[in-house]
Amino acid sequence: MLTCLSLASTLIILMMLFVIFADLFIGGYKKITWEFLTQPPKQGAMGGGIFPAIFGTFVLVILMTLMVMPTGVLTAIYLHEYAPREAMLTKLIRASISNLAGIPSIIYGMFGLAFFVLFVGKKIDALIGAELLFGQPCLLWAAATLSILTLPVVITVTEEALSSIPEEARLASYALGATKWQTVWRVVVPKAMGGILTGAILAISRGAGEVAPLLFTGVAYYLPRLSISPSSQFMHLGYHIYVMATQSPDVEATLPLQYATALILLFLTFVLNLLAILIRARLKISRPKVV
Amino acid sequence: MVLIVLFILKEGLAVLFNPAVKSEASLRELFLKTVWQPISEPPKYSLVPLIVGTLKINFVSLLIALPLGMLSALFVSEKASDKLREFIKPTIELLAGIPSVVIGFFCLTKVASWLAHAYQYTWLQEMFTPTRLNALVGGIGISIAVVPITFTLCEEAIHNVPESYRIASMALGATRWQTALRVVIPTAAPGLLAATLLSFGRAWGETMIALMATGNAPILDWNIFHSVRTLSATVAAEIPETVVGSSHYHVLFFIGSILLIVSFVVNWLSQLAISSLQRKFAGE
Numbered sequence: 172m173l174t175c176l177s178l179a180s181t182l183i184i185l186m187m188l189f190v191i192f193a194d195l196f197i198g199g200y201k202k203i204t205w206e207f208l209t210q211p212p213k214q215g216a217m218g219g220g221i222f223p224a225i226f227g228t229f230v231l232v233i234l235m236t237l238m239v240m241p242t243g244v245l246t247a248i249y250l251h252e253y254a255p256r257e258a259m260l261t262k263l264i265r266a267s268i269s270n271l272a273g274i275p276s277i278i279y280g281m282f283g284l285a286f287f288v289l290f291v292g293k294k295i296d297a298l299i300g301a302e303l304l305f306g307q308p309c310l311l312w313a314a315a316t317l318s319i320l321t322l323p324v325v326i327t328v329t330e331e332a333l334s335s336i337p338e339e340a341r342l343a344s345y346a347l348g349a350t351k352w353q354t355v356w357r358v359v360v361p362k363a364m365g366g367i368l369t370g371a372i373l374a375i376s377r378g379a380g381e382v383a384p385l386l387f388t389g390v391a392y393y394l395p396r397l398s399i400s401p402s403s404q405f406m407h408l409g410y411h412i413y414v415m416a417t418q419s420p421d422v423e424a425t426l427p428l429q430y431a432t433a434l435i436l437l438f439l440t441f442v443l444n445l446l447a448i449l450i451r452a453r454l455k456i457s458r459p460k461v462v
Numbered sequence: 463m464v465l466i467v468l469f470i471l472k473e474g475l476a477v478l479f480n481p482a483v484k485s486e487a488s489l490r491e492l493f494l495k496t497v498w499q500p501i502s503e504p505p506k507y508s509l510v511p512l513i514v515g516t517l518k519i520n521f522v523s524l525l526i527a528l529p530l531g532m533l534s535a536l537f538v539s540e541k542a543s544d545k546l547r548e549f550i551k552p553t554i555e556l557l558a559g560i561p562s563v564v565i566g567f568f569c570l571t572k573v574a575s576w577l578a579h580a581y582q583y584t585w586l587q588e589m590f591t592p593t594r595l596n597a598l599v600g601g602i603g604i605s606i607a608v609v610p611i612t613f614t615l616c617e618e619a620i621h622n623v624p625e626s627y628r629i630a631s632m633a634l635g636a637t638r639w640q641t642a643l644r645v646v647i648p649t650a651a652p653g654l655l656a657a658t659l660l661s662f663g664r665a666w667g668e669t670m671i672a673l674m675a676t677g678n679a680p681i682l683d684w685n686i687f688h689s690v691r692t693l694s695a696t697v698a699a700e701i702p703e704t705v706v707g708s709s710h711y712h713v714l715f716f717i718g719s720i721l722l723i724v725s726f727v728v729n730w731l732s733q734l735a736i737s738s739l740q741r742k743f744a745g746e
Contacts, residue, residue: 448552
């Protein structure tokens with residue numbers, strides 16, 4: 172009896188995945204043409220393509236990755252290689268990371284608004300004498316907010332990667348006369364590159380999908396020009412879906428667009444996640460043995 | 463991380479201490495009155511409909527996600543072969559990777575429509591007066607987001623029970639399922655508790671699905687077929703509309719503080735549960 176119940180539950184969960192994918196695919200595939208992907212929206216975002224949203228999402232994610240990877244990897248290296256195990260500071264850092272991971276994404280948005288936009292931005296504006304340049308929602312702050320959101324992911328995965336390197340590799344390096352610094356940078360980190368890469372991919376996929384932190388830190392629905400300046404607003408795939416679904420004036424007309432945009436976003440995150448899973452699996456199989 | 467706490471609390475605490483703000487939104491009004499209408503004159507700031515709405519949705523989603531997650535975890539750990547396990551686990555993790563906007567969108571369009579078919583039965587209409595976007599739809603959406611977390615954590619907890627326990631139990635004559643129910647699950651209980659807490663934490667903070675699929679009307683009742691407004695959706699929807707420094711602004715950050723504090727408490731409790739589990743196994 173229990174077998175039936177538990178098997179049924181598993182099937183239900185798998186079905187959820189399948190149904191969502193199938194529904195989005197059926198609803199959206201007709202709209203996905205080359206034109207759709209490369210044209211900006213027309214007719215008040217009721218026709219045309221979604222290129223600016225794709226572009227905005229990409230730029231945002233790249234900026235975020237540039238911010239999060241150095242910080243995250245360095246923190247992980249510090250925690251794993253240098254920090255004393257039982258020190259108060261170490262425990263505090265680990266507790267902070269685990270708490271950060273559990274904070275609802277909207278709180279990140281509020282923090283991004285209160286801290287980056289209103290506090291840091293205003294200070295920067297005062298310093299450089301500009302009139303409301305950095306003190307408003309823009310790409311830079313949205314990327315910064317997202318980078319804090321994905322920081323725990325990067326740190327955790329990088330630490331996992333570092334732990335998987337056998338101690339013999341480090342000992343061998345010391346035995347050959349290297350300092351700790353040299354060992355870390357020339358032996359440990361190169362070996363951990365696969366794991367670090369996985370962390371980056373997971374961070375990117377999470378960052379591309381999250382919308383709540385962006386709502387007040389930089390995203391907009393219909394921008395007339397495609398701008399790349401970090402101090403301006405940008406369009407974003409997820410936000411586009413949200414606005415179209417909840418606020419568009421003509422739901423019937425935009426429904427195919429909504430489906431197509433959702434499909435693109437889903438496809439993107441799906442591919443990234445799959446990539447991360449595959450890399451992880453391959454690393455487990457082909458871990459080189461240190462003779 | 464300290465920065466985050468500092469800034470949000472800073473803005474939120476202004477509600478408690480700033481006298482100008484207090485005249486419009488005192489603690490009493492926040493918790494004892496029952497209407498949320500910040501645009502009215504004078505504005506009404508009760509948090510009660512929002513809290514009830516959030517709890518309604520969390521309840522529905524956990525009601526769906528916890529049994530599904532736990533039973534599946536049981537199946538995958540106990541009954542499934544290793545190869546099957548290697549396939550199912552990553553697949554469910556993929557479900558976790560779906561952006562919540564997309565889940566919200568799916569609920570808003572398809573799930574609400576499916577349920578709307580059911581509302582055609584007049585007895586349902588009379589008893590519950592359902593609206594298209596309601597707590598049930600939102601709850602289902604959040605459960606889709608929460609189920610992978612529940613599953614992964616429960617599966618780990620169950621899988622970490624040492625094989626020796628199972629072997630000993632079966633050596634004493636128990637069947638596989640008796641072993642699962644009476645030996646494995648009680649042993650994994652702290653881990654399952656942590657899974658429950660963390661699932662609740664995820665459901666508690668979920669914003670996008672709540673924004674899109676719940677109808678966003680701060681109605682105060684326990685009927686799951688009515689629209690609701692969660693705490694997080696309120697923050698998301700209203701911050702862009704407020705004046706920085708107004709009492710509305712401070713109340714919204716106060717809501718953020720509540721969200722934050724509850725998340726911390728839930729996290730801390732689940733850490734306790736997990737470390738008690740570790741201690742239990744270390745003693746073997």
